Structures are given as structure tokens and as C-alpha cells.
Amino acid sequence: MSFLIGKDMTGGYGKGPDILHACSLEVDKGEIAVIVGPNGAGKSTAMKAVFGMLNVHSGSVTLDGEDITTLSPQARVIKGMGFVPQTHNIFTSMTVEENLEMGAFIRTDDIQDTMDQVYSLFPILKDKRHQHAGELSGGQRQQVAVGRALMTKPKLLMLDEPTAGVSPIVMDELFDRIIEVSRTGIPILMVEQNARQALEIADKGYVLVQGKNAYSGTGKELLADPEVRKSFLGG
Numbered sequence: 356m357s358f359l360i361g362k363d364m365t366g367g368y369g370k371g372p373d374i375l376h377a378c379s380l381e382v383d384k385g386e387i388a389v390i391v392g393p394n395g396a397g398k399s400t401a402m403k404a405v406f407g408m409l410n411v412h413s414g415s416v417t418l419d420g421e422d423i424t425t426l427s428p429q430a431r432v433i434k435g436m437g438f439v440p441q442t443h444n445i446f447t448s449m450t451v452e453e454n455l456e457m458g459a460f461i462r463t464d465d466i467q468d469t470m471d472q473v474y475s476l477f478p479i480l481k482d483k484r485h486q487h488a489g490e491l492s493g494g495q496r497q498q499v500a501v502g503r504a505l506m507t508k509p510k511l512l513m514l515d516e517p518t519a520g521v522s523p524i525v526m527d528e529l530f531d532r533i534i535e536v537s538r539t540g541i542p543i544l545m546v547e548q549n550a551r552q553a554l555e556i557a558d559k560g561y562v563l564v565q566g567k568n569a570y571s572g573t574g575k576e577l578l579a580d581p582e583v584r585k586s587f588l589g590g
């Protein structure tokens with residue numbers, strides 16, 4: 356049984372129509388699972404469903420064997436979910452270090468060790484710790500966002516487009532760091548626009564179309580699937 360299981364999640368925003376239709380995904384310890392698909396497919400919505408920000412009227416979310424379907428996002432953070440949303444994922448008018456401190460808001464123990472770990476994962480953040488996060492480059496901001504999520508010592512890390520708007524070199528760098536986090540045993544569930552590169556590092560891949568699972572398999576399987584290549588990977 357995987358560490359995180361979203362099963363047949365169906366629901367939408369407020370009283371609006373359903374956006375997700377029996378969407379299922381899972382990720383286990385040591386794995387990276389990647390969600391890809393066209394704009395508006397519901398990738399961010401699927402992440403929000405897992406995180407408890409969506410009105411899911413059928414289906415379930417299970418974390419480490421526990422059904423958490425009815426828990427609030429706050430309660431899910433306490434259970435060990437770390438979530439980096441697609442937008443507004445840092446406090447631009449605060450320093451890098453203040454952002455990391457904010458990330459640790461649920462903790463009552465000493466956070467210095469975790470901060471040191473974040474700085475060793477992202478050394479540039481240590482150099483820039485007293486700068487306002489808003490002054491950083493796109494890739495550095497994403498490092499702050501991931502670092503902020505790591506400050507809760509999550510048992511699961513969810514990243515919505517962590518490489519949005521960065522150069523290919525910075526993207527490779529960020530993927531390397533994400534792999535490093537996954538090797539520490541934290542399962543990673545990630546939405547990616549850079550589908551081909553993301554599937555290359557994915558143990559599990561999901562192609563979402565109109566809120567439904569269109570294809571799933573290992574990253575390798577999806578990269579080799581002619582239909583997936585033609586429709587979603589540019590041939």
C-alpha cells in the first residue's frame with residue numbers, strides 16, 4: 356500500500372461543476388510521482404484535492420494508511436503533508452530566512468537543524484538569507500518555496516510546477532535537488548509542465564486530461580508510449 360493514495364477523487368470548486376472525475380494517483384516512499392497534462396486539465400486541482408482544498412464529494416485520500424479525506428489542509432500539514440502551490444508560494448517582502456521560519460510555524464521544537472539541512476541542500480539560500488525573497492531569481496525563489504515546505508519536516512512533499520519559468524539548466528538543478536530529497540525517503544508528488552524531463556525522473560507518471568486519468572505508468576512506460584508521445588510530448 357503506497358504512502359499516499361488519492362482514490363477516485365471527484366469534485367470541484369464551491370458549488371461549481373466537477374473538475375476532477377474519479378482521479379486517482381499514488382506515491383510511495385523513495386518515489387517521485389509526476390502529474391502532466393495540458394493547461395486546465397486539473398493538475399493543480401488534483402493537488403488541491405489531495406491537500407484538502409477542494410470539495411471532494413466522492414473518493415478518498417489515504418496517508419500512511421490513515422483515511423484523511425475529511426481533514427482540513429491545516430490538519431494535513433500536521434499529519435506530514437508539505438505543499439508548494441503553483442503561485443504565491445513565498446512571502447516576497449520577507450527575507451529568505453524569515454520565509455523558512457514561517458515554514459516552521461507548526462513546530463514547537465528547535466528548527467535550526469532543519470534550517471541547516473535546507474541551507475546545505477540549497478547553499479545559495481544561505482548566502483542570500485538576509486535578502487528579501489522578492490529580490491531573488493525565479494529559480495532561487497522556487498528553492499525558497501521548497502525549503503519553506505521542508506521546514507515542517509514533511510513526510511510527503513507536493514510540488515506544483517517547481518520549475519515554472521526557469522531556464523533548462525536551473526530546471527536540471529532543481530530536479531537534482533528534488534531527487535536528493537526523495538532519496539531521504541520523502542515521497543514526492545509533483546506537477547510538471549516540462550513533461551518529458553519530469554517523466555525521465557518519475558517512478559510513477561500520470562497524464563491528466565479534463566480531470567480524468569488518461570494514461571498512467573512508470574515514467575519510462577509513458578515516455579515510450581506512442582499515444583502519449585504524440586499527444587503530450589510533441590512526438
Ligand SMILES: Nc1ncnc2c1ncn2[C@@H]1O[C@H](COP(=O)(O)OP(=O)(O)OP(=O)(O)O)[C@@H](O)[C@H]1O
Pocket residue numbers: 368371374392393394395396397398399400401441
Ligand atoms: N479557484 C477556482 N475556482 C473555480 N474554478 C477553478 C479554480 N481553479 C481552477 N479552476 C478551473 O479548474 C479547471 C482546472 O484548472 P487547474 O488549475 O487545476 O488546471 P491545471 O492543469 O493546473 O492547469 P495549468 O497547466 O494551467 O496550471 C479549469 O477549468 C479552471 O478554470
Ligand SMILES: [Mg+2]
Pocket residue numbers: 398399400441515
Ligand atoms: Mg496548474
